[in-house]
Amino acid sequence: MEGFASKLPFGHSRSKSQSQEQDTSLTTLLTADQCADLTFLIATVTMTMRNSLLDTFTPEEMPADAKPAKSEEAALAAAPTDIENADVEKEHKRRKEQEQLRKDREKRQGDARKELAKPEVQELKKAMLKYFDEWRGRVVGRVGEVVNSREKAKQQSREVKEADVERTVKRSDTGMKSLSGIDDKGEDEDAVFRELYPPVETVLTQLDQEKRELVLHSFVLIVLSLETYSAHSRVLLLYLTSSLQLKLSVLKNDEETVARGLLEAASKQLSAEAETKKAAESSSTARKWKVGLAGVAGAALIGVTGGLAAPLLAAGIGSVMGGLGLGATAAAGYLGTLASSSVLVGGLFGAYGAKMTSQAMDDYAREVEDFGFIPIHNFHRPRKLDKEFRRLRVAIAISGWLTNKEEVVVPWRYVDPSIEGFALRWELESLLKLGNSMDSFVKSAAWSYAKGQIIKRTVFGALAAGLWPLGLLKLSSILDNPFSVAKYRADRAGEVLADALINKVQGERPITLIGYSLGARLIFSCLQTLAKRKAFGLIENIVLLGSPCPSDAEDWRAIRSVVSGRVVNVFSTNDYILAFLYRTSSIQLGVAGLQPILGIHGVQNVDVSEMVNGHIQYRYLTGSILKKIGFEDIDLVEVEQEETEMKAVEEMEKKAQKEKEGKVTNEDEEKAQLEKDIERKNEASTMDWMMEKMNVGTLWGSGRKEKTEAEKMVELEKRASEKDEVGTKGA
Template sequence: DWRCGVDLEKTLSVKDLSVKERKSIVGVVACLLGSKDEPELLLVNIDSWENDFFTKFCGFMELQKQIDSLSPLLHHSTDPTPFFDALGDRWVSDSMKARLALLILHFTIMDAGGYDSRVRVLLKRLISFLKLPWSWFCIHENNYAHSLKKAMEEAEKRQKEELKKKSNESRPKRWLKIGAAAVVGGGLLVLTGGLAAPALGIGLGVIGFGSVGAFVASGAGIATISTLFGAAGAGLTGYRMRKRLDGITEFVFCKLENDTGMQVVLGISGWLTDGVEDSENRWRDTLSAQFPLSELYSLNWESKCLLELGSGVRKFVLHKSVTTTISESLKMTLLTGVVAALAWPLVLLDLSSVIDNPWGIAMSKAQKAGVALADALIARSHGNRPITLFGFSMGARVIFYCLEELSRRQTAFENGDSHCPSEASQSESKSEQKSENDSLLTTKTTNGDNKQDELQSVLGIVEDVILLGCPCSSNQNRWTAIRRVVAGRLVNGYCQTDWVLKFLYRASEASYAVAGLDVIDVPGVENFDLSEFVPGHLSYDEKLEELVQHVMLINCDK
C-alpha cells in the first residue's frame, strides 16, 4: 500500500548506497533536469541553476568525480529509464521510490537552506516518471516536515536536561546555555504552530550525515528550519507592508487552516459581494479540496473598493437593457475587430457610468497591490517554501503585476541595476505607466537603505500561477517576462463570452487585447477556455471551486 509510512531513519542516508546506486540516482536527476519536452514544467534559468544544483547534488551523493561524465545529460532530453533500471529490483518498491524523492528534498533543504520551487517542479517530473500519484509524494513531503518538528522538540528537551545537569556551573556560562536553549525554543515555535502531522510512522534518527536532532541543534539547522516556515512561525500572517504604497490602505494575509505544510497556496479575490468572511470561506473550501496538506491563505486587500466593484459589476451585468442593446447594436453596424470593440453605441457608454469609477479605481489599486505582494514574497514572509498563486478578475490582475515586479527585479539583479525598468513597464498604457512610475519612484526615495532592496535573485519563489478572467494585457513580451519567474505552471483561464472584459477593460484601456478573453500565445503558458463553465465575468466567483478543480486536473493525473 503506497499510503504506508516510510521510516525516515533509514531513508535519507546515502552511506548504505553502493557506488552503482548513487551513480544511477545522479543519472536519473540529470535526465530530469535536462528534460525540456513539457512546457508547463519548464525550469527557468536552466543553464545556470541546473548546473549548480547538479554539481552540489553530486557532492551530496559523494560522486564529485562523476560530474564531468554525467553533466552532458543536462543539455539533452534523455530518457531516465536506463538509469532507474540500473538501480536494481529493490528500487521498484514504493518505499524505495519514496526514498529517491526524499533524498532530493532533504538535499535541497540542507544545501540551500530552503525549498526552492524549481526543486518541487523537478520532483513533479520524478513522480510523473515513476507513474505515482502526486498526492502520494505530498504525504511523504509532509511527513518529512513533521520529522523536523519532532527533532526540534527533542533538541529542546535535550537542551533543558543538559542545563539542569550543569546548573552548578558559573553564572556567565549558565546564562549562555539558557540563551542557546532559547534559540532552540524559538525554532520550535516555528514548527509547533499547527504543523499537520500525517498518520505515518516517523523515524527520528539518521538523516543524511547525522541524526535529525544533531542537524537541528546545530546553528545552521536552527536557522534553516526557522526560515523554512517563516519568521517566528507566523508565516504570511506576520507580514506587514514595509512601506505604504500610495492608495493602498488594506493588505492583510489571512490563514485559512491551522495546518502548516511544505507548500504555501494563496488565493486572491477580484471583488467582494458579501464581505471578507464570505471570500475567505470560499477560498478555504476551494483550496482545501485541492491542497489538503498545504498551508492555505487568502489576501484581504482594499475590501471597501472590492465591495463597491462587486456591487457595480452586478448592476452592470443584470441591467436588463445590456443584452438587448448589445445584440441590436451589433445587428445595425458593420464594424468589426478593434473598431467594433472601441466604437460602442452611446447607450452602452451611458451604462458604463454605473461602474466606471469603481472599475478604474480597482484597476489602479490592483496594480499597486501587485507590487506589495512582490515585496512580501521577496521578503520570504511565507518562509523558504514554494508558493502557488490563484486569482480571479482583479485578484488575477494583482498577481500579474506581482509577477511583473518580480521579473523587473530579476532583470535588475542580473544587470546589477537595482532600479532597471522591465519590458512590462515600458509597454504600459499611458495612464498605467504614470501610476507605476510614481510607485517605483516612491520605492526608490523612501526605501533605498532598506535591506530588502538589496539585489537578490527572485527565481525559485513562485511554483504555479492560475489566473482566471484576468483584466490585463495579453502582450506577448509581457507574458514572456512573467513566465520566467514561475517555475511550474502558468495558466490563463479565459472566457470568450465575458462582456464585462469585452466592454469595460477595452473601453477603459483603449486596448483590444485582454488576457481574460482569449489565448496567450507564449511558450510555457497554458490556456484554458472556460466558456462552458462561466457564461460571464460574475461566474468566476460563483464557480470558483469547480474552475480550480478543472484547471488542476492535469496535476491530479500526474
C-alpha cells in the same frame, strides 16, 4: 571532495552484515551502479528544466501545416480528383484561414525576434539562467556528497545528451486546452501530472515500489538541506516522482510528513532551550554550562541530550523521518545543518508561519489599504483538520471584487489542506464598491437587453467596432470609475505583494498564486515586478482567471521567466462584462481574459467559454475550472459545495432575467435608481469595513488565537537566534 555518505555510519565500503545493522539509507538501499544512475537522473532532469526555461526566450516554431505555400505544380498535383463532389467554397475558405494563420504566426515570430533582441530582455534571460545554474550546481553537489562524490555528479551533468533533454522538453509543453469533452469529475490528477512533468527514462524503475518511494523520501530531505525549498526544487521533485513512476500523492504525503517532523522537533528544542535557560540562570554552575552551550552551532543542547554528539533537534527529526522508512541517522544526515538549528527551521517556515499573520505585515499595509494574509483553513466548513497547519508549500488566493467582506476568503475554501493556503486581503473598500457596482450593473434591464444584442455578434466584434447599445453606455459611469480605481490599486498592491515575497514573509517555501478578475491583475503586476527585480525561484504555479491584463508576448515572457512550474491563463470569449470594461482601451495587445496567450513556451491556455458566460461567474467557478484541468491542491468536497452554490446563483439570475424580459425602461431613470442602490450598498459596506478596522468585526477573529501562538514561537525563535549569534562570536 570526499563523499558525505562516507562520513556517515553506512556506505558501500561496509560489509553486508554491518550495513544491515545500520540505518537504511540510499547507499545501503542501492548498489554503486544504481547510485550512479540516480545522480545521472538528477543531472538529466535539471538539464531538462534548464532547456525548458531557455525555450521561454525562443520564438515559436513554424508547424508543418503553416509552412510557405506549395508551388503551383505541387498544388495542382494535390488537388482533389473528384471535381464534381468537391466543395469549392468550403475548400477556399479553409485555405484562406490556413493562409491567415500562417501570416499571423510569421508576424508573431518577427515581433518575437525584435523583442528578444532588446537589451532588457537579454538581461532578464541572463539573470534567470545565472540563478538557475547556481541552484543546479548546489543540488548536483549536494547529491554527490550524499550518494557518491561531487566530482562524479558534476561529470555526469556534463554527460547528459542534448537529444534526450529536447525530447522531454517538447513533451512537457502544454499549449491550449478546452473544457469541452471533460466530464464533471475533471481530468485525472496523475495523468495531468505526468503530462506536465513527463518521466525521464531510468533503470531505477526496475526497483520495487518501496525502494523507489525511499529514494523520493531521501531526496525531499536532500533538497531541504540547501536550507530553502525553492520553486525549482519542487519542480525537480515532481520530475523525479514522475520518472520513478510514483503517484503525485506520494510526494505530497512526504511533504506533509516532513513539515510535521521539522516543526515538532524544532518546537520541542525551543521549549527545552527555554527551560534550560531558566535553569541556567538559577545557579552559577549552570551559568558556566550556558556559556559552553552558546558556542555550539545551531544551539545544540549537549547537556539535554546527555552528552551525545547528535543535537536534540537532529535526534527528534531523525525519529520522525524514520517513519518514512529511512533510518534516523540517515534522515538527520540528509537534512544537514537544517537538522541542527531551530533558527534555520524557523527561517524555512517564515518564523514558524507567523510572518504572514503577525504585525510584521503592518509595514506593507502602509503602502496599500488592508494588506494582509488570512489563513484559509480557519474558514473550512466544520470537519477534522490538523491543529498544526504549517506546510512546505504556500498558496495565496486573491479575489477580484467583493459584495461582502467574507468573500475575501470564502471563494477559496477549496484550497486543499496539502498546501498552506492564505487569502490576500487588499483594498477592501475599493473592492466592495466595485463589487456593489458590478452586481447592480449586471442585474439592470439595460444590461439584460444589451447582452442579448451582443451575443448576436462576437465579443471582439463589439470591442473593435464599439457596437454597444446607447442605453448601456448611459449606465457605464456607474461601473467604469470603480473599476478604474480598483485596477490602479491592484497594480500597486501587486508591487507590494512582490516586495513581501522577496522579503520572504512566506519563509523559504514555494508559492502558488491564484486569482480571478482584478485578483489576477494583482498577480500579473506582482510577477512583472518580480521579473524587473530578477527574483527567481519564489513562484511555483500561477492561475489567472478572467484576467483584465494585456495578452502580449513580451509581458507574458517576463512572467514565465519567474514561474518555475505551471502558468495557466483561463479565458472566456463570452465574458462580455470584461469586454465592456475594456471598450475604451486599446485592444491591439489583446486581453488575457478574452483570448489565449500565443507564442510563449510553457503557458497553458484554458478556454472556458462553454462554462463561463459572464465575468461575475468566476467567483463561483474557480474550483470547478481547476478541478477540470487536473490542478493539484484542490479539495473536491469544497468544490462540490461551490458548484451547488453556483447553481443557486444561476437560478436567481434566470429568475431576474425573466422578470426584466419585455420591459421598456428609461435609461436615465434606471441609472438614477442604480446609483441610489449602489450608494446604499456602499454605505453599508463602508460601515462594516470601518468597524473591522476598529477591530469590532468578527470575520478575522478566528485567526487571532493562532496569531498570538505564532508570535510566541517568533519570540522563542528570536531567542534561539540571539543565542546562535553569541555562540558564533564566542567561537
